[in-house]
Amino acid sequence: MTSPPAxxxxxxxxxxxxxxxxLEPEALAARARANGVELWALTDHDExxxxxxxxxxxxxxxxxxxxxxxxxxxFAGLTVHIVGLGFDMDNEALRCGLxxxxxxxxxxxxxxxxGLAQVGVHGTFEGALKYAGNPELIARTHFARYLVETGxxxxxxxxxxxxxxxxxxxxxxxxxxxxxxxxxxxxxxxGMAVIAHPGRYKFTANEEYALFTEFKTHGGLxxxxxxxxxxxxxxxxxxxxxxxxxxxASRGSDFHSPxxxxxxxxxxxxxxxxLSPVWEALRERVSLPQ
Ligand code: AMP
Ligand code: MN
Ligand code: MN
Ligand code: MN
Numbered sequence: 001m002t003s004p005p006a007x008x009x010x011x012x013x014x015x016x017x018x019x020x021x022x023l024e025p026e027a028l029a030a031r032a033r034a035n036g037v038e039l040w041a042l043t044d045h046d047e048x049x050x051x052x053x054x055x056x057x058x059x060x061x062x063x064x065x066x067x068x069x070x071x072x073x074x075f076a077g078l079t080v081h082i083v084g085l086g087f088d089m090d091n092e093a094l095r096c097g098l099x100x101x102x103x104x105x106x107x108x109x110x111x112x113x114x115g116l117a118q119v120g121v122h123g124t125f126e127g128a129l130k131y132a133g134n135p136e137l138i139a140r141t142h143f144a145r146y147l148v149e150t151g152x153x154x155x156x157x158x159x160x161x162x163x164x165x166x167x168x169x170x171x172x173x174x175x176x177x178x179x180x181x182x183x184x185x186x187x188x189x190x191g192m193a194v195i196a197h198p199g200r201y202k203f204t205a206n207e208e209y210a211l212f213t214e215f216k217t218h219g220g221l222x223x224x225x226x227x228x229x230x231x232x233x234x235x236x237x238x239x240x241x242x243x244x245x246x247x248x249a250s251r252g253s254d255f256h257s258p259x260x261x262x263x264x265x266x267x268x269x270x271x272x273x274x275l276s277p278v279w280e281a282l283r284e285r286v287s288l289p290q
Pocket of ligand 4: 013015070254
C-alpha cells in the first residue's frame, strides 16, 4: 500500500449546529471540500454527537477525517479550551466526561438570562434556546445571536464587549472540567490533546507557563499555532512556544458561521515549516475515504 500524501491544508477546528455553529455537519464537510481542505476535523464544544455525520459526509466527498471535540476546562480562574483529535468515537469514558461537562449548561443559561433581565434585557433564555441546534448545549454564542436579532447589539463582537463576559451583565462563572481530566479522556480514548487558541486567554506569562507545563505533565502533546483566533504576531509567539515546550503544532479556522466568522474553513496560512504538525503523528488515526 502506498502511504497517503502529505497534507498541507488541514483544518482541525470548527463548529456545527451540534454545538454553537450554524451549519449542519454535512454542509461543513462540503464547505471544507470546496475550500480545498485536505484533512478535516469537526470539533464541537463538549460534544461528539455530530462525529459520525461529519466523517461520513467527509468520506462521501473523498475527504480524510479525524475525530474531534473541544472541551471546556477551568484553569487558574479562567476558561481554557482543549481540542481532542483522533480519538475513538465510541469510547465510553470520553462520552461520559463530555456529558458531565455539558451538564451544567442549561442551569448556567437560566442564570445568564436572569442577569440580563436585571438590566432590562428580557426573554433571553427562550431566545437563546431557539438558536441552539442541540438543547443540551446552550452556549453564550446562542445568547449573542438572540441579542443581535433583537437589536440589543449590532453584532456578536459587540455582545462579547458589553455582555456575557466577566464584569458585564449576563456573565455567570462556571466550573468546567479539570485540565487533567480533559487530557485524560482524550488520551485514553486513543486521541491527542491540543491546547486551543492559547493567544485568546487573558493569562499572565506565569499562568500561561503553568498551563503549558501542567498540560504536558498530564500527557498533552499539541498546541494550536495557526488558528482563526490568533493574530500573525500570535502565530510567531506560539510557534516559538511549541518548540520551547516540544509540542506538535495544529491549524484550524475555528469556523462557526458564514455570517459571523472572520476566517473561512481552509483559508488560513500554512503552519510554519519549522514546526511538526499534529497530523503527522496522528496518521494512523485518520479515517480515509474508501
Ligand atoms: P460558552 O462555551 O457558552 O462559554 O461559549 C463560548 C463561545 O462563545 C466560544 O466558543 C465562541 O464561539 C463564543 N465567543 C466567546 N468570546 C467571543 C468573542 N469575543 N467574540 C465572538 N464569539 C465569542
Ligand atoms: Mn464556539
Ligand atoms: Mn474555543
Ligand atoms: Mn472553537
